[in-house]
Amino acid sequence: MIKLGITGGIGSGKSVVAQLLQLSKIPVYIADEESKILTNTSPIIRKQLISLFGKDIYTEDGLNKKRLASYIFNNPEYLKQVNAIIHPEVNYHFQEWATKQQSEICAIESAILFESGFNQYVDYSLMVYAPIEVRVMRVLARDKASREEIIQRISNQMPDEQKKELSDYVIYNDDIHALLPQIQDLLSDLSSR
Template identity: 60%
Template structure:
């Protein structure tokens, strides 16, 4: 089985591409959703985070995300420590998940594929690219974040140019080129490759 890492910044359309893969019968692991579940359920993550920040970090409902955010906001060294706890567990969970799939391909979708090191556990990487202005427009329309928050998130992640250089494949989601034929072509190339 070959594994694919799908990435792209906020508003790029990586979730659309992940959905297309799902329609094509390719199972996709959504790293953001799974990492949230793991922070609540993994005893390893819980033990290491509470050792770092104290037992009040967890409630009966799981991780107190706003409290964790308050501890790491503006403290890149703390964020790095948290990532060093969570990312290896997500890696392990993904690799276990892959073993359970019955397909020739499986994928992981992650906005921080390269930053997290998830790119090292997949066979190929696929970046979904959209121009910055279009990404900001799309993400702002969702209503979950203000334009300023979207721009801050874009600036906090690896630049699209670096992601494009590091990715094995790029799909352009620019409202000019059709995304479905590009996705089909990339999957065909990966299967041949």
């Protein structure tokens, strides 16, 4: 089975590409969604976060996101420790999930594919690319965030050029290039490997 890692910056359209792959019968593991579930359900993550931050990091409803955010905001060391707790569990869960798939290709969508090290556990990586201005306009239309906040979020992510260099494939989601032919070409190339 071929494992494909899908990444891209905020507003690039990686979720749209993931959905189009799913419509093409490619199972896609959405790392962001799964990590939120695991943070609340994994006894390993729970134990380690409580050890790091105390019992108040969880409430009856699950992870106390505001409290966690207050710890990791502007504290790179805490962020690094939290990632070191969550990322291995997400990777383990993805690997288990992948073994249960019946297709020749499966994928993981992760905004932080390279930053998290998930790229080490896939066979190929795909970056969804869109120019910054297109990304900003998409996020403005989608989120309740100011232009400045969006630019700040983009600047906190790995630069697109770096992701492009690290990726095996690039799909251009720039409102100029059609997505479906690019996805068909990608799947055709992967199937021939």
